[in-house]
Amino acid sequence: MARIVAIANQKGGVGKTTTAVNLGASLALRGKKVLVVDMDPQGNTTSGFGINKRTAAMTMYEVLIEDVPLAEIVVPVAQVQELSVAPATIDLAGAEVELVAAVSRETRLRRALQPVADAYDFVFIDCPPSLGLLTVNALTAAQGVLVPIQCEYYALEGVSQLLRTIDMVRANLNPDLAIEGVLLTMFDGRTNLSIQVAEEVKRFFPTQVYRTVIPRNVRLSEAPSHGLPVAIYDPKSRGSEVYAELAEEVLARAGDE
Amino acid sequence: MARIVAIANQKGGVGKTTTAVNLGASLALRGKKVLVVDMDPQGNTTSGFGINKRTAAMTMYEVLIEDVPLAEIVVPVAQVQELSVAPATIDLAGAEVELVAAVSRETRLRRALQPVADAYDFVFIDCPPSLGLLTVNALTAAQGVLVPIQCEYYALEGVSQLLRTIDMVRANLNPDLAIEGVLLTMFDGRTNLSIQVAEEVKRFFPTQVYRTVIPRNVRLSEAPSHGLPVAIYDPKSRGSEVYAELAEEVLARAGDE
Ligand SMILES: Nc1ncnc2c1ncn2[C@@H]1O[C@H](COP(=O)(O)OP(=O)(O)OP(=O)(O)O)[C@@H](O)[C@H]1O
Ligand SMILES: Nc1ncnc2c1ncn2[C@@H]1O[C@H](COP(=O)(O)OP(=O)(O)OP(=O)(O)O)[C@@H](O)[C@H]1O
Numbered sequence: 349m350a351r352i353v354a355i356a357n358q359k360g361g362v363g364k365t366t367t368a369v370n371l372g373a374s375l376a377l378r379g380k381k382v383l384v385v386d387m388d389p390q391g392n393t394t395s396g397f398g399i400n401k402r403t404a405a406m407t408m409y410e411v412l413i414e415d416v417p418l419a420e421i422v423v424p425v426a427q428v429q430e431l432s433v434a435p436a437t438i439d440l441a442g443a444e445v446e447l448v449a450a451v452s453r454e455t456r457l458r459r460a461l462q463p464v465a466d467a468y469d470f471v472f473i474d475c476p477p478s479l480g481l482l483t484v485n486a487l488t489a490a491q492g493v494l495v496p497i498q499c500e501y502y503a504l505e506g507v508s509q510l511l512r513t514i515d516m517v518r519a520n521l522n523p524d525l526a527i528e529g530v531l532l533t534m535f536d537g538r539t540n541l542s543i544q545v546a547e548e549v550k551r552f553f554p555t556q557v558y559r560t561v562i563p564r565n566v567r568l569s570e571a572p573s574h575g576l577p578v579a580i581y582d583p584k585s586r587g588s589e590v591y592a593e594l595a596e597e598v599l600a601r602a603g604d605e
Numbered sequence: 606m607a608r609i610v611a612i613a614n615q616k617g618g619v620g621k622t623t624t625a626v627n628l629g630a631s632l633a634l635r636g637k638k639v640l641v642v643d644m645d646p647q648g649n650t651t652s653g654f655g656i657n658k659r660t661a662a663m664t665m666y667e668v669l670i671e672d673v674p675l676a677e678i679v680v681p682v683a684q685v686q687e688l689s690v691a692p693a694t695i696d697l698a699g700a701e702v703e704l705v706a707a708v709s710r711e712t713r714l715r716r717a718l719q720p721v722a723d724a725y726d727f728v729f730i731d732c733p734p735s736l737g738l739l740t741v742n743a744l745t746a747a748q749g750v751l752v753p754i755q756c757e758y759y760a761l762e763g764v765s766q767l768l769r770t771i772d773m774v775r776a777n778l779n780p781d782l783a784i785e786g787v788l789l790t791m792f793d794g795r796t797n798l799s800i801q802v803a804e805e806v807k808r809f810f811p812t813q814v815y816r817t818v819i820p821r822n823v824r825l826s827e828a829p830s831h832g833l834p835v836a837i838y839d840p841k842s843r844g845s846e847v848y849a850e851l852a853e854e855v856l857a858r859a860g861d862e
């Protein structure tokens with residue numbers, strides 16, 4: 349049975365997509381079967397893997413609203429064996445509104461994943477920067493939540509809101525939901541701010557912060573313009589190394605090497 | 606009559622709040638009367654001005670849902686004369702859901718601003734990273750949209766979605782809505798990526814990109830942890846200088862020096 353992990357934080361620009369793409373790719377390069385589900389209407393994960401949104405016939409919108417089986421929209425990622433993506437386009441923004449009045453609106457993604465999950469070792473769900481129905485669907489479908497936190501002041505503010513939402517989902521929709529881990533991102537050791545925020549996050553989550561800290565690394569922001577995970581775009585870069593380290597740590601936590 | 610400007614981009618972490626806080630403060634320091642409205646449930650603008658969200662009795666939630674007059678929630682910013690803020694807390698996230706079924710749900714903010722707008726020269730509205738009802742309210746209330754665009758690949762992707770939403774609002778809700786300007790943010794001249802993205806944005810918006818480009822500057826990310834705009838936190842910093850330059854440019858475009 350796959351480990352289903354939602355990558356969520358309503359604060360914008362903290363590295364959710366970058367983590368979904370690069371952690372997914374690093375685990376696939378280690379032989380794990382990985383599916384990444386794009387639940388953000390911006391579709392950054394979809395283009396981060398080089399998939400042309402204009403040619404994608406069916407996407408997550410059709411899965412959530414028209415009950416198209418997830419298996420029918422999954423696309424393999426050309427450059428990385430064992431890695432697939434369930435793409436999203438702007439149409440998904442419509443789903444957020446249409447779901448409000450729909451029956452069992454919070455469990456659509458969970459039901460869509462059930463028939464396919466066993467085909468994978470890991471399923472990662474990239475969430476949009478909000479706590480609306482798309483993110484609630486992801487939290488309801490997942491067993492764990494990976495929370496990227498940028499080492500910046502504003503990023504600290506949103507954490508308690510996110511935890512309240514996780515608690516609400518656990519109490520009403522998904523009793524198994526747990527924090528998979530907290531990932532410090534865009535860490536810049538030269539600034540006091542980064543160091544202070546990292547310390548504060550470690551105090552707040554004493555056991556859940558990954559040892560692997562993602563530094564600011566320009567290769568990570570260049571890779572998406574080539575439609576490639578950083579491990580393929582520039583395997584020797586710090587960005588590639590550190591997501592490989594994170595993959596090892598995620599495997600170790602899952603009791604698997 | 607105030608110039609009402611929404612600061613919007615659904616891509617997360619591009620500098621919307623940083624621009625609302627620092628452009629607002631820079632204009633107020635030049636003697637303009639400025640109101641900044643926080644329409645993001647994260648409340649980063651509210652805390653960026655040092656306002657304690659736990660003690661704020663009434664906020665934007667009460668204005669939009671309970672018709673409390675905006676004047677009753679406006680709070681002066683202690684360190685900058687002529688600068689006030691309409692605060693937001695996480696309660697505002699509830700408004701997004703409650704507005705869906707409400708009467709004239711898109712024009713609540715416009716009607717709330719009408720009685721107070723004449724007291725100011727500029728009103729800036731900080732938007733959340735989404736194109737939902739809170740952002741639509743801001744676009745319906747505004748005459749112009751200031752679009753911060755981070756000099757990163759993913760930030761380019763969302764621009765056409767944002768323009769489509771602006772067109773939709775102009776066609777159905779607010780015929781006067783125009784692009785106030787496009788602001789390049791977090792520019793790092795040492796990377797090709799920044800230079801390429803900036804060139805592309807200038808090609809896409811030949812006449813609307815501000816000459817002032819905001820560089821990456823650590824003082825800008827430190828200032829919020831002190832609850833101060835950068836012009837007060839570190840007036841000699843590059844971050845402070847560049848938002849002062851932007852204020853001059855905004856005034857020149859408004860035909861006013
Ligand atoms: N460690 C890093 N070093 C340098 N740049 C990074 C790093 N991580 C992410 N980025 C860049 O920062 C920007 C924000 O990251 P990303 O888009 O992954 O965040 P997000 O949380 O998914 O944003 P959103 O909230 O809009 O979905 C992107 O342009 C990305 O390329
Ligand atoms: N020019 C800059 N140089 C360095 N850091 C910056 C700059 N502009 C913004 N920041 C920092 O980058 C982060 C993102 O900026 P900000 O929060 O203003 O973006 P936003 O678009 O309002 O995000 P959201 O989409 O979550 O509302 C913040 O931590 C901020 O302090």
Ligand SMILES: [Mg+2]
Pocket residue numbers: 364365366388392474475476
């Ligand atoms: Mg993203």
Ligand SMILES: [Mg+2]
Pocket residue numbers: 621622623645649731732733
């Ligand atoms: Mg913001």
